[in-house]
Amino acid sequence: MIPARPSSDFMREKVLEIHQRLAHAYGDIPARSGSDPLCELVHTILSQNTNDRNRDLAFARLRSRFPTWEAVRDAPAEEVIQTIRPAGLAPSKGPRIQKILRRLTEERGELSLEFLRELPLTEARAWLTGLNGVGPKTAAIVLLFSLGRPAFPVDTHIHRVTRRLGLIPPQTSREKAHALLEKIVPPELYYPFHIEIIEHGRRVCAARQPRCEHCILRDLCNHYQGAKTYGTQNT
Numbered sequence: 001m002i003p004a005r006p007s008s009d010f011m012r013e014k015v016l017e018i019h020q021r022l023a024h025a026y027g028d029i030p031a032r033s034g035s036d037p038l039c040e041l042v043h044t045i046l047s048q049n050t051n052d053r054n055r056d057l058a059f060a061r062l063r064s065r066f067p068t069w070e071a072v073r074d075a076p077a078e079e080v081i082q083t084i085r086p087a088g089l090a091p092s093k094g095p096r097i098q099k100i101l102r103r104l105t106e107e108r109g110e111l112s113l114e115f116l117r118e119l120p121l122t123e124a125r126a127w128l129t130g131l132n133g134v135g136p137k138t139a140a141i142v143l144l145f146s147l148g149r150p151a152f153p154v155d156t157h158i159h160r161v162t163r164r165l166g167l168i169p170p171q172t173s174r175e176k177a178h179a180l181l182e183k184i185v186p187p188e189l190y191y192p193f194h195i196e197i198i199e200h201g202r203r204v205c206a207a208r209q210p211r212c213e214h215c216i217l218r219d220l221c222n223h224y225q226g227a228k229t230y231g232t233q234n235t
């Protein structure tokens, strides 16, 4: 009988099964060596509403035009905006980045986010999401990728694929998905599961036309099975 609301144990087992299949399909995900958290934060802000190529170009231009973060902080706003223009939304992103650098200087006396390593996770997350333009995804990327803290970033691929699979309810917002997925994905799998689901979203579970006939998760997928409740699994 299909449970009206699946238990946490059921969902964790489903996550493990999905992880095992995707790890087998896409190979082991190499551990990522932690990037500098301030670089990661700026990089992620630049990535908002653009593609990887434009983000990387804007970041490279920023680092090449200004030798230090102090130089970015103290530069005329228009100069920063022109430098990061390839990333799009430069008139918003430039001042945001400079504001963060000024806040760090005032609060910490140095341009570094290393202090977040020592804070309790909820405080570190709250500090990051308290910055203008930093939402749960950007905060989780900095926490997980740079600082190795247990946070699960939800991008557009993860939001789409996990809803289709029934790991979260279909109407869940991307913001709320962070907390729900952190409850059912084991923390030691946050990084590989994040990468695997993105890979699956890009290769198979595309936004417009998911290639279900080629998908190794069909028997676990609510979207494919047409199930009416989330987390269910036809046998």
Ligand code: SF4
Binding pocket: 161, 164, 165, 204, 205, 206, 210, 211, 212, 213, 215, 216, 217, 218, 221, 222, 223, 224
């Ligand atoms: S069965 Fe289809 S909808 Fe479900 S995860 Fe696979 S590709 Fe996506």
